[in-house]
Amino acid sequence: MSNRPVARKGNTPAAPEFTRPALAPGLLGAIALMVGLALLDVDAFTIVRFVVSILALIICVFAVQGKAWWWLIGLAPIAVLWNPIIVIELHGQGWVSLQFVAALIFIASGIFIKVPTKA
Secondary structure, rough: OOHHHHHHHHOEEEOOOOOOOHHHHHHHHHHHHHHHHHOOOOOHHHHHHHHHHHHHHHHHHHHHHHOOOOHHHHHHHHHHHOOOOOOOOOHHHHHHHHHHHHHHHHHHHHOOEEEEEOO
């Protein structure tokens, strides 16, 4: 069985029904969170906060476009907790654990959020 798209008349491939626009920001967010583990106690962690918060908000927009509202349950708290403007100070193993959980949410949302293509 081949993985080629179903051909319509004239041997032109069928247009995809959806895209995964949250995949790139999701992977970038997960990478930023893993880099952030090394910078937790350094002032440069503010840059990680900016990147993670902005990418979480971008993925929230894609979740709304794809009508995948349930992803907002995980993404909105990430945008708030990593917010660099009004900092919520968290320390210790709980914060390190949240870094890993947020990375998993970023990766999963990037894979599972599908936005329908416009015909």
